[in-house]
Amino acid sequence: MSRARRIVAVADTDSYVKWAAALVGALEGEWDASLLVLETPLVVSDAQLATALVGSGLPADRVTRVTWEQLVPTLRRMGADVVLLAGRGPLVRVLAREIADMAPRPVMVTGLPGISIPATRKAIAYRTQCDLFVLHSRRECRDFAALAREKRMPQRFGLASLPFARNGVVAGPRGTDLVFAAQAKVPAERADRLRVAEVLRRAALADPARRVVVKLRAAAGEQQTHAEQDSYPDLLATLGELPPNLVVSTASMAHALATAEGLVTVSSTAAIEAVGRGIPVIALDTFGVGPELINEVLADAGLLAGEADVVARRFRHPEPEWLDDNYFHDPAEDDWTVRAARLIDARAAGLLTPRAPLARRGGVLRDVWERKSVLGRQDRSIQGFVALAVGVPARAAVRWVRRFATVREPAIAWGAVTAGSGRLDEAAPRALGDRHEEGTR
Incomplete structure (x- = not known):
């Protein structure tokens, strides 16, 4: 055998x-x-x-x-x-x-x-x-x-x-918690994240008998896939005294959903995990819809709702016709x-042809630089330290040149805005989406 x-x-x-x-x-x-x-x-x-x-x-x-x-x-x-x-x-x-x-x-x-x-x-x-x-x-x-x-x-x-939705849409017992799935990069701006924190505080005040659970990806000091600049615990602390039914959790998402009435997010994959358990969702539409928010697929599901819906706990189930083409x-x-x-x-059989890496400039030095940049101290090679010594100032110089070019030609940076319409042209979404090659988690 x-x-x-x-x-x-x-x-x-x-x-x-x-x-x-x-x-x-x-x-x-x-x-x-x-x-x-x-x-x-x-x-x-x-x-x-x-x-x-x-x-x-x-x-x-x-x-x-x-x-x-x-x-x-x-x-x-x-x-x-x-x-x-x-x-x-x-x-x-x-x-x-x-x-x-x-x-x-x-x-x-x-x-x-x-x-x-x-x-x-x-x-x-x-x-x-x-x-x-x-x-x-x-x-x-x-x-x-x-x-x-x-x-x-x-x-x-x-x-x-998707492993977290493996069993399909299964209706289960509903809890009473409003669970908010926090993300490190969406929304990105501090003011927007503070607005989300305020909405969660309002939801907790609206019904003191039911919890609002801010589900974090990491505890203080722990790392995440994406760097988080303004954590929700820090933002909530700026809002003054908080209601006792507004709590923070670093337990697993499965644990959080076990007591959930519904889930709120901007675009976290936790929405799919919730749908798989038969738990309704609100994908917060405060900041619009677009590739930079990674929420287009949730909009197509009919899961978008506003801040008043969060406070009132008016959760949504996805459109049935959406399921088969999207994760279910x-x-x-x-x-x-x-x-x-x-x-x-x-x-x-000797028939698996090796795949060449994408061609780029820089040769071996760039290979070493890339390795050092992702491994940090784990790369203890002399080449790595050399690449770091050469690469850091070189990269800073390139960024300075690009920034100078942008300042000189602001029309290029903002030329996507159509005069009088306030819309971005068709090229803009792809450029914004490229900033998020990892999607959302």
């Missing part, structure tokens, strides 16, 4: 660790799954790791922390057939380059851990060397495939049910494991 196919996930940040653990933890039968938590400046704490594993299906004894120097030797020792590169784009680019030199080279699979609409060029470009890109809805697969063709960046895409397709349509298995067979 042949051994099970061996898949090893490599992840570092909170959202990617949660996603990777749940994705591979659901594999049964012919797959042997493990997770390596890579030490980077943004790596999860022990508490975050424990929370991420809750309900994932992956036992804690299948999870190991590794340093950069230990990564490739560990993958060799484990005999990985497939490596799931679960990380931010810049990290995946560095990891793929390193793993591509392994002999034999494992099949490299990658993906995004949540809502990934709109598809962006950066998301594909960073993952060019990977053999398979996992997405979570038929719409995402269509949009990413179309963009890859448009940008002439060929890629294979595979469909997987029949799990029988999932094909990512079938595609990965075919790639393993192709590798064994």
Whole structure:
């Protein structure tokens, strides 16, 4: 009897660790799954790791922390057939380059851990060397495939049910909490985040008998996938005395939803997790709809509502016709494991052609700079320190030149605004969306 196919996930940040653990933890039968938590400046704490594993299906004894120097030797020792590169784009680019030199080279699979609409060029470009890109809805697969063709960046895409919505839409017992899913980057401006905090305070005051739970991604001092400038605990503290039924939680999302009447967010993937449990949602429309807010797919679901709806707890269920194309397709349509298995067979037959990295300027020095920038102190090589010494002032100079050019030609920066209409032209959404290659979590 042949051994099970061996898949090893490599992840570092909170959202990617949660996603990777749940994705591979659901594999049964012919797959042997493990997770390596890579030490980077943004790596999860022990508490975050424990929370991420809750309900994932992956036992804690299948999870190991590794340093950069230990990564490739560990993958060799484990005999990985497939490596799931679960990380931010810049990290995946560095990891793929390193793993591509392994002999034999494992099949490299990658993906995004949540809502990934709109598809962006950066998301594909960073993952060019990977053999398979996992997405979570038929719409995402269509949009990413179309963009890859448009940008002439060929890629294979595979469909997987979003792990956090794996059971489809299941009605369950409703709690009484209004759960707010906080995000680090959406909305981005302090004034907007303070406005959200005030809405939550008003919702708590409106019904003292029911809780408003601000569900955070990390406790103070812990890292997140995306840097957070203005945390909700800090913002709430500026509002004066708070009602006792307004509370903050760093427990798992599954724990928070277990007592939820409804969920409020701007665009977090927690909305999909809530829908999967039959819990209604409000996607706050205060800041509009657009790729920079990563909320277009929730708008299409009919989940948008305003601040007064949050205070009154007028939650929404998605339009039924939206479900099948967006995260709630029949799990029988999932094909990512079938595609990965075919790639393993192709590798064994010597037919898996290595994928070249995206061509860029800078050569070896740029490769070293990129590695140092994502690994920080974990990259202890002399080359890394040299690249840092050269790269930091060089990058600062480039940014200064670009800023100077923008100041000189303000019409270029604001030329997208149509005179008299107040609209952005069609090119603007793509430019804004490229700032969010990781989507929302």
